[in-house]
Amino acid sequence: MDRWRALVWRFLFHRGKLAAVSALVQLVGVSKTFGDAAAVHAIDLSVERGKTTVLIGPSGCGKSTLLRLIIGLLQPDSGQIQFDGTQLRADKIDIVRRHVGYVIQEGGLFPHLTARGNILLMARHLGRPKNEMLARLSELCALTRFPENLLGRYPLELSGGQRQRVSLMRALMLSPELLLLDEPLGALDPLVRAALQKDLKEIFARLRQTALLVTHDLAEAAYLGDEIVLVNEGRIVQQGSLADLREKPASSFVSEFINAQRSLAVI
Amino acid sequence: MRRIWNPGVQEWFGRILIFSWIPGFLIFSASASEQVQIGSKKFTESYVLGEIAKRTLTDAGISAEHRQGMGGTIILWEALRSGQIDVYPEYTGTITQEILKRSDELTFEQIANELGKAGIGMTEPLGFNNTYALVMLRSRAGELGLHTITDLKNHPELKFGLTHEFLDRQDGWRPLAQHYQLNPQNVIGIDHALGYGALGKGSVDVKDAYSTDAKISENDLVVLEDDRQFFPQYKAVFLFRYALPTPAIEALRKLEGTIKEAKMTRLNAEAERTKNYTRAANLYFEDSSGSTRLRQGYGVASNTFGETFPHKLARWTARHLELAAFSLLLSVLVGIPLGIFASRGGAIGHAILGFAGIVQTIPSLALLALLVPLPFFGISVRTAIAALFLYGLLPIVRNTATGLQDIPRALRESAIALGLSPAARLWQIHLPMASRSILAGIKTSAVINVGTATLAALIGAGGLGEPILSGLNLNDHATILQGAIPAAILALLVQSLFDLLDRVLIPKGLRL
């Protein structure tokens, strides 16, 4: 029944676009209110398989809240979140989480575990064979260009950029279907940031990774994103490529947002 | 589930378990046995009488243990009634007033009858009457021309330094003041032994004493005559449980009528001079009979009684550590789970922290006194451990709770987002991250426990408080230091032991 209703919704609201069929995550009319302030307001959003979707918008517009709703850290007040066509259920959320990688700005690494301990934490919890885990670890080090000899270090012994590489490895360890990244490069200096942007793009391409990325930086969004979703005050204002946003702004806010960034950045 | 190569948690948890159980093996060494348990109150004469009873029983081939200086009348009476001790020396006046709670004077037979109803027997009087008395420095009394208690009426400016027990007793200060219509301006409560010092220095003028107190002749004091017969008779007797084997009762009865005032005063003086109650008690046997039976017994007795100082110190310290370690172990095992609950906040969390906080505000002495009358506890090591355990709880509960609450939200959420189960999050993430705070709480508890364990001697649980108490009783600084110095050293050692444990137990990543 739910499936049917979802299909009807898709048909009605997405006009039967082919893209809707390949959506890995689908938000339908999702709202979340803290106290009396709506952080997210009736949002419909599809995260397409194999693509990088970028959420961008001013501070406090609800980007992180959306990510936290998708990974079940928050429950929506209304609306549906579907993963691979099925509705998220509270009792199944841990299984879904194993198919989702989550990277946050400060890395979220556990200080009492080494880089290796952090990356392998979940695989060990699931009792994965040791050989398999070590092979995957070397693979990830190569992929993220992280020196293997630093794996024994604790987070406090690593630089910010190295920490984000470890955090990315931890998120990728179980080959997740979806990667959620909440301003992963936000706290890095421009040079390290540029290097990591390049690496992320390569990694996403090589893995055909489905990713939902939050950033403040329009240049980063344009560089990494297949689809840019501009959010303001808990609502999606416009969705499309940077060119769409620039050439066919849906509102004066879109132009303002783009112009404000252009005056600072190098696009 | 397969557990492969998972050092993080298991190692950490394993270490805690191992370290926290070590003290457990040290305990349970103090076992109850068929020994006759002799109690005594916290003053010299009671100690000496206790030793005399012990020696008497031992000589009669009955194994006996003397638990010295367990406290005041009610504590000993309750202990006797509940079977935690079998025998203790008491005085007829105290029995009438404090135990039977009668304001009229009873005959000896009436007292024996009343006690019989509680299953307690009483020997005939041992031979001396140790009544309460008011004493003054001989010089001061002479100066003011005081001879009787009635004379005090004309000197309301005199300072009275009275023991707390005397101040509270039904046959103590208040009725005495009424009887003689005394109305002094200045009455303070002071420890018995310290009171003698205060008399000597002139900071008090009048104090209460026992009429056989060795201090009276030692300090050149005079007893003010009880000219209006206020103080009842305080004839010394032994109280014993009817359940005691007949040979033991017979042995005790041999002491009846054998200790006169002069002799008791001499034994008390000997005890205070030599700081050795056993030796004073032995003096009784040497004086009273040259029989071969006693002489033979003497050799046996001196083995157990004549303990060398290092041996005594080792015994005190071992017991002290047992008390502190076992109670700490309990605090850890109970406190950490409570702290975990408390960290989740809500009504239960607040209730837990509130309860632990309230326990901490009860003075330790009062807590001991509150536990003693409870069925399971009484005068025992158990009570001391229970009190110390309760004291040790708050720092551990509070530090566990705050340690867990201080974990940044981003890290909590990362652990959830990874898909770790709640148990795995607790063991692998939350507890290790809070370990520094938890260990700091345990360290605080340990140091508190080592300090507070000195009070355990008050209820006969032994430890380094034993020499401190008897030193206080004898007003002998050297004896006090014999307990106080090792206790202080112990606290420092415990502190540094935990500093070392920090390095083992706190994950390296948190110490950078």
Ligand SMILES: Nc1ncnc2c1ncn2[C@@H]1O[C@H](COP(=O)(O)OP(=O)(O)OP(=O)(O)O)[C@@H](O)[C@H]1O
């Ligand atoms: N746990 C919470 N309780 C109350 N309000 C919250 C909570 N989390 C977020 N909010 C509010 O919801 C709104 C959206 O927050 P959110 O963190 O999603 O913004 P954001 O777009 O990620 O901002 P930034 O770019 O600064 O990270 C904000 O107004 C914020 O104050």
Ligand SMILES: [Mg+2]
């Ligand atoms: Mg955010």
